Amino acid sequence: MKVLTTLTSPYGRIVRAFIIEKGFEDRVEIIPTVTRTPDTPVLDVNPSGRVPTLITDDGTMFEESALICAYLDSLEDPQLLSPEPGWASRIREARARSMLDGIAVWSREVRRPENEQSPTIVAHETSRALRLAGMFDKLIADGAFDRPLDMAQLTLGCTMHGRSDGRPPGFDWRKDNPTLATWIDTFGARKSMQETLPPA
Ligand SMILES: N[C@@H](CCC(=O)N[C@@H](CS)C(=O)NCC(=O)O)C(=O)O
DSSP states (O other), X not given: OEEEXXXXXXXXXXXXXXXXXXXXXXXXXXXXXXXXXXXXXXXXXXXXXXXXXXXXXXXXXXXXXXXHHHHHHHTSSSOSOOOOSSSHHHHHHHHHHHHHHHHHHHHHHXXXXXXXXXXXXXXXXXXXXXXXXXXXXXXXXXXXXXXXXXXXXXXXXXXXXXXXXXXXXXXXXXXXXXXXXXXXXXXXXXXXXXXXXXXX
């Protein structure tokens, strides 16, 4: 199997980290690629051009990080991501993905040429990310992540780990969210997080 991804994509990082958590490094080849160019190799296999894109040995194409992780998890026991009964773990996962989706929009916006950037979008996403950081600070203090690895933890870890204050500019989340900061630092020590750090 092959996964096409950039090494900077947090969505790609979720899949790369999960491959390590699952011990599938020998089963899934990571193919670093570029996106958003007319000749990106992703377009040869996936018309959306998005990463991560998984190609299975029988040629099936998967996109969407959570789906790819669920598929990989299904291939071999123990299943690492079996959600606990009830809705709580899926609710946490959706909240983490909501935070990631907002930060991805924000990060993309500030990479555009300055005269094309929207201060309205930047302000909107800054507020959203800071509000959600505050929510996770409280949830974690209340024990939401005192459990085995799940997609919520993997998503939040890949969203926040390696993201020092001020990246994107104005994302000063650490000082007001010490519980979240400690959790991210602890989660970030996992081999899967250390080996998937985005390039500086
Ligand atoms: N919901 C998707 C999001 C994937 C996504 O937006 N990937 C970005 C990279 S961070 C991408 O491929 N962008 C290229 C493009 O939009 O053409 C997932 O979870 O995998």
